[in-house]
Amino acid sequence: MLKKILFVILCFCGLIATAQQKDSLSIKNGIDNPSILSTHHFGIFSSRLNTNFKYAPPQKTTFAFNYTSGNNFQPFVESYFPKDPAVREQLSQIKWYDRPFNFIDQETTPADYLNIVIDAVIKEFRATVNIPINKHHELGITLRSYLITKGKYPFSIFTSDEGIEWFHSNVAGGEDPFGRRYYGLNQVNFRYQDRNGNTLELNNNDFFIGGLEFNHYYYPKLSINETQNIYLNFGTHLGLNTSKFNASIxxxxxxxxxxxxxxxxxxxxxxxxxxxxxxxNIINFKEVIDLGNNPYLGTLEGEIEITKYTKKGNFNAFGINYHVQSRYNKKAEAGYYKLLGKWREINGGWQNGVYTLYKPLSSWNFIYTYGTPKYLLSLFIKEDLEVNNAPDFQTGVSLKIPISK
Structure with a gap:
């Protein structure tokens, strides 16, 4: 099924590129990045926002296809959340890894419970059409989909378990620092039970449509555009999530x-x-999985990009991007939860499946773009700073072409 879908998409891109040979892109419109959103195992079910660093709407309607591969690994971990305020206060005085475990008896110590294990290479396929409405407004429509894989060669050269663990063993990190070898390489183990008892489970080669996104951008005409070469834009966004786990807006x-x-x-x-x-989840169409009880996701992003124009009118650009996103769960719970996992068997990170839901997620992104009047080709790599393995390492490629005269 996946091969057929990819074949149709590639043929569609080829037909568009052939049919629109007379069309062209503006040679440089600010920092025109690919989608660099992470393949976070909660994030893929919501319509997270890409930052827009363009000066103005595109001169022509454009089509972009973005492919991303990320290695997500977090060992099985359980978490208990006591309901009694007195117990919460008692546990908040103790470091999380030293807190006693006494929540089996729900009558004497009632507590909410969840567990999670994530082991997969997640592939994202994102198709976007950007439509200029006028000189100051732009509409973007994106369809995003996902494939869950074991990450074997040759389809996951840089994001496979073997590649990452070879790097850890031979370059930096040490031997099996997070337990991938302990659990076995090239596995898919993707299961999450939320505190309401709902279960999210995905298997090897599972494919699903994540959702449809509508993005409107306004580019005001200001004096600083001409005097200071400073450009602003403001966006409003609507996301329709279509997976069976999070049917929502x-x-x-x-x-x-x-x-x-x-x-x-x-x-x-x-x-x-x-x-x-x-x-x-401002609107839920049915009961959904609890993908973090923090209802808001905030993002702050900064980038420096250097561009070199060629004599033929093309350009090469290299950008260094810093991205930080707010936590998925409310911070207060980290003060009293109890985590259980194989901390003796795993060198480090056994707690990450729950622990990092209470931490801001940050990453560095390194982006290369080659641009011509006919297309933009971008490549990027992402490395997380919190070593949360969600994902550990991510790569992506994007192609953008004009589709209107």
Whole structure:
């Protein structure tokens, strides 16, 4: 099934590229990034927001296809959340790893319970159409889908278990620092039971449509555009999540600023900063899995991009992007939860499946873009800073072409 879907998409892209040979993209429109959103095992079920660092709407309607691969690994861990305020207060005085376990008897010590284990290479396929409405407004429509895999060669060269553990053993990290070898390489073990008793489970080669997203951007005309080469844009966002685990609607807002600096010898420097806020599950169409009890996901992102224009009118651009997202669960619970896992058998990170839900998630992204009047080709790699393995390492490629005359 997947091969047929990919074949149709590739043929569609080829037909568009052939049929629109006379069309062209604006050679450079700020920092025109691919989707660099992580393959986080909760995030893939919600319509998270990509930051927009463009100066203005595209001159023509464009089509972009984005492929991403991320290695997610978090060993099985259980968590108990006591309901009694007195017990919570008592546990809050003790370090989380030293807290006693006494929640088996629900009559004497009532507590909510959840468990989670994540082991898969998650593939994301994202198709986006950006439509200029006028000189100041743009509409973007995105369809996103996901494939759960074992991550074997040759389809996951950089994000496979073997590649990552080879790096740990031979370059940095040490031998099996997080327990991948202990549990076995090239496995799919994707299961989560929320505190309401609902279960989310995915298996090898499971494919699903994550949702449809609508993004509107407004680019105001300001004097600083001409005098300071500073550009602003503001976004409103609507996401329709279509998976059986989270059939819902999300809404969001965003604001972004870009500073352009023209340098000598056909070089250009762009500096950008952006922020967005997503209200998850503002409408649920049925009972959904609890994918984090923090209803808001906020993101702060900054980037530096250096561009070199060629004599033929093309360009090469390299960007360094810092991205941080707010936590999935309410911070207060981290003060009293109790975690259970194989901490003796695993060198480190046995607690990550729950522990990192209470921490902001941050990453560095390194992005290369080659641009011509006919297309933009982008490659990126993502490395998390919190070592939360959600994902540990991620790569992506994107192709953007014009589809209107």
């Amino acid at each position: 999300d809404v969001g807002i965003s604001a972004n600023a870009i500073k352009k600096l023209a340098l000598k010898n056909n070089y250009e420097l762009n500096l950008a900063i952006g922020a967005n806020l997503l209200r998850k």
